[in-house]
Amino acid sequence: MIKRLVRSYWRHRLDRAVIRYQYLTHPEVLRLSQILDGWILQGQYSLARSERWRSKLSRIGSIARPEAVRSQKGVNTSMTRLNQSHEAFIEHIARGNKIEATDWMPDDYRQLLIKQIHMHAVSEIMGAYPEKEWVKYAPTIRRKLALNAKIQDEIGHGQMLLRLAEDLSAPYGRGREALLEDIVEGRVKFHNVFHMPAPTWADAGVIGFLVDGGAIITQAMLLASSYAPYARMLKRIVAEESFHMQCGESVVLALASGTAAQRDMLQQAINRWWPAMMFFFGPREMGTQSRRMLEYRIRTMTNEELRQKFLARYVPRIRALGMTLPDPDLHRDLDHPHYWHYTDPDWDAFNEMVHHNTGPMSQTRLALRRGAQEGLAWARQATLTAHATHCDLSATL
Amino acid sequence: MILLSPTQARSIQWLLTSVADDEWIIGHRGSEWLAETPNLEDDLALSSISQDEMGHAQLLYHLIEGLGGPSPDHQVYDRPIDRWHPAGLVTLPRQDWAEWVTRQYFYEVFDEIRRQALDTIPFPSLSSALLSIQREESYHTRYVHTQIQSLAFGGAVAEDHLAQAIAVDWPFIPSLFTWGGDDSTWQSLQSPVLDPEAMKAAFEATVHQQFVMWNIPWPGALGSIAPQGRDQCHNPAMAQVLSEMATVRHIAPESGW
Numbered sequence: 001m002i003k004r005l006v007r008s009y010w011r012h013r014l015d016r017a018v019i020r021y022q023y024l025t026h027p028e029v030l031r032l033s034q035i036l037d038g039w040i041l042q043g044q045y046s047l048a049r050s051e052r053w054r055s056k057l058s059r060i061g062s063i064a065r066p067e068a069v070r071s072q073k074g075v076n077t078s079m080t081r082l083n084q085s086h087e088a089f090i091e092h093i094a095r096g097n098k099i100e101a102t103d104w105m106p107d108d109y110r111q112l113l114i115k116q117i118h119m120h121a122v123s124e125i126m127g128a129y130p131e132k133e134w135v136k137y138a139p140t141i142r143r144k145l146a147l148n149a150k151i152q153d154e155i156g157h158g159q160m161l162l163r164l165a166e167d168l169s170a171p172y173g174r175g176r177e178a179l180l181e182d183i184v185e186g187r188v189k190f191h192n193v194f195h196m197p198a199p200t201w202a203d204a205g206v207i208g209f210l211v212d213g214g215a216i217i218t219q220a221m222l223l224a225s226s227y228a229p230y231a232r233m234l235k236r237i238v239a240e241e242s243f244h245m246q247c248g249e250s251v252v253l254a255l256a257s258g259t260a261a262q263r264d265m266l267q268q269a270i271n272r273w274w275p276a277m278m279f280f281f282g283p284r285e286m287g288t289q290s291r292r293m294l295e296y297r298i299r300t301m302t303n304e305e306l307r308q309k310f311l312a313r314y315v316p317r318i319r320a321l322g323m324t325l326p327d328p329d330l331h332r333d334l335d336h337p338h339y340w341h342y343t344d345p346d347w348d349a350f351n352e353m354v355h356h357n358t359g360p361m362s363q364t365r366l367a368l369r370r371g372a373q374e375g376l377a378w379a380r381q382a383t384l385t386a387h388a389t390h391c392d393l394s395a396t397l
Numbered sequence: 398m399i400l401l402s403p404t405q406a407r408s409i410q411w412l413l414t415s416v417a418d419d420e421w422i423i424g425h426r427g428s429e430w431l432a433e434t435p436n437l438e439d440d441l442a443l444s445s446i447s448q449d450e451m452g453h454a455q456l457l458y459h460l461i462e463g464l465g466g467p468s469p470d471h472q473v474y475d476r477p478i479d480r481w482h483p484a485g486l487v488t489l490p491r492q493d494w495a496e497w498v499t500r501q502y503f504y505e506v507f508d509e510i511r512r513q514a515l516d517t518i519p520f521p522s523l524s525s526a527l528l529s530i531q532r533e534e535s536y537h538t539r540y541v542h543t544q545i546q547s548l549a550f551g552g553a554v555a556e557d558h559l560a561q562a563i564a565v566d567w568p569f570i571p572s573l574f575t576w577g578g579d580d581s582t583w584q585s586l587q588s589p590v591l592d593p594e595a596m597k598a599a600f601e602a603t604v605h606q607q608f609v610m611w612n613i614p615w616p617g618a619l620g621s622i623a624p625q626g627r628d629q630c631h632n633p634a635m636a637q638v639l640s641e642m643a644t645v646r647h648i649a650p651e652s653g654w
Contacts, residue, residue, distance in 0.1 A: 125432065125437070128431065128432040128440075129432060132431045132432055135428045135431060136425065136428065136429065136638075136641050136642065137641060137642070137644050137645045138645070139474070139645040139646035139654035140470050140474075140646070140654050141451070141455050141469055141470055141473055143654060144428075144451065145448055145451060145452060145455075148428055148431070148444055148447060148448050148451075149444075149448060151431050151432065151444065152431075152440070152441060152444035152445065152448070155431075155432055155437055155440045155441060155444070156441055158437060159437040159438065159441065162437070201645040201654075251654075254653050254654055257653070258649060258652045258653060258654075259649045259652050261648055261649055262648070262649055262652060265648075368432065368433055369432075371433055372432070372433045372434060372435065376434070376435035376494055377435075378554050378555065378558070379435035379494050379495075379547070379548075379551075379555070379558075380435045380436060381551070381552070381554070381555075382547050382548060382551025382552060382554065382555035383435075383436075383547045383551065385550070385551045385552040385555070386546060386547040386548075386549070386550035386551045386555075387547075389550055390546070390550050
């Protein structure tokens with residue numbers, strides 16, 4: 001009787017929460033999660049139904065750890081395909097097999113994927129802001145349309161990647177709204193380069209040339225990722241990024257072959273972005289999580305391998321333009337000509353910037369994101385309300 | 398091949414300048430919303446719309462160039478403000494999201510009426526351009542209809558935003574119906590549907606019907622069409638837009654960018 005009352009109470013709370021999610025407080029969500037897990041373990045409640053509820057509650061935040069529940073119940077469909085042990089999983093991906101979203105995966109594999117893909121998505125979205133600043137100043141019609149299209153692509157990448165992160169986060173009850181809130185709440189990092197100022201038109205070109213060029217190197221490596229949905233999505237992203245790099249390269253070439261003022265503007269921009277690009281690929285010694293990602297073949301190259309690839313590609317190109325690089329120690333190793341020596345960026349300063357959003361432009365750009373996320377929450381709510389009350393809006397056209 | 402008289406060619410240049418300026422400025426204003434809309438999907442749609450509008454402007458500036466005008470880039474970056482003729486509505490500085498949706502809705506309704514009127518001009522290059530433009534505009538209309546219905550049926554808060562937006566935009570709507578130049582420009586093309594009063598009547602009929610369908614209160618009769626109404630755009634906000642657009646280019650005006 002008491003159990004029935006408790007269940008009835010929570011169902012009532014949950015029903016209200018689905019309609020007006022703000023009725024449920026965070027401690028209530030956690031309590032609800034525990035109760036749901038208990039019911040599932042006791043076979044009193046279907047996992048599918050609880051997942052639907054978790055999904056609807058995604059705005060409130062993370063609830064429970066469903067992997068534990070899944071494992072105990074043995075409900076995963078991939079049980080017949082994979083022995084659910086870490087060793088078997090490692091062996092499976094070592095043979096070059098890919099993991100699909102519905103396959104069983106260790107908790108830490110899922111969490112590493114969420115961290116990687118969430119950060120990637122957020123970096124694409126936050127990367128729109130430095131270039132957006134230059135759309136209204138674009139000096140020709142062609143440049144203006146190209147820059148608009150490039151920014152649109154970046155947001156599109158962010159949107160697609162968030163869908164992957166949403167799928168992976170579904171067992172944790174986290175959806176789009178929660179993943180986007182993480183940006184403005186400072187719970188997810190984005191690439192160091194997007195914390196930096198872009199004070200001239202040359203910066204808009206250099207972002208395309210160097211940042212997108214660097215991103216292509218990183219993302220091309222991820223094409224071999226063990227997580228199949230990510231690898232598939234990256235095919236399209238890398239193809240588009242190569243257009244972006246060409247757009248940036250075209251701006252850079254125009255400036256390099258322009259007047260002294262244009263060349264000076266370009267040189268200043270290269271000087272500004274170079275140290276940030278050295279940081280872009282991560283520390284020389286990879287951290288525990290990055291090494292774990294290598295083990296899981298989520299990524300397939302080290303930070304240093306990626307940075308060396310970037311240096312090999314860009315140092316000769318920049319010098320061929322008659323531009324200099326702001327690193328007096330930049331040179332090829334005498335014994336190993338494929339290895340470039342370079343000056344370390346200020347790791348501590350960049351780390352501080354990325355972890356605490358303390359870069360020169362971090363807060364300005366986060367304020368723009370906050371305006372869309374929080375300031376226009378009413379408009380998202382209006383869309384939901386309108387669709388709920390007028391199921392097919394287009395029918396009234 | 399149809400040969401235009403010098404008077405007709407001049408009139409078409411005037412008309413197309415108004416249209417192209419509207420398209421360019423609304424595209425430019427739209428790009429100010431990049432990455433700042435309520436949903437990532439809105440960012441994608443709005444960005445496409447802005448690119449389309451500026452692309453249409455570029456196409457029309459090319460037609461003007463073919464009629465003896467300057468190059469499209471020159472028209473965008475080097476034209477003094479007193480030779481620009483966008484409608485006051487499209488030049489309004491960025492405001493609330495609901496205002497942007499409403500502005501786009503009014504503009505799309507009007508633009509369709511205007512395209513139909515322009516299609517009566519016997520100028521094959523223009524007809525071909527309009528056909529290409531129409532293919533893209535139909536998607537814009539679908540998008541803004543969905544958006545405005547979200548505001549109309551989206552609850553009390555959204556309704557408030559919508560009412561305020563309509564109140565802001567409504568006084569600027571008559572500026573849409575005028576053409577660049579004086580009345581003799583459109584009259585010389587001998588097509589009654591180019592008459593600003595005819596376009597205004599068609600606009601009111603369409604919007605009224607849709608407002609009834611969407612339960613949006615009718616804001617009252619539109620104001621009268623002021624002669625030379627497009628000169629309304631010669632204001633500080635428009636001056637700022639033009640100044641911003643030319644900032645980089647004018648660092649090295651003779652150089653490639």
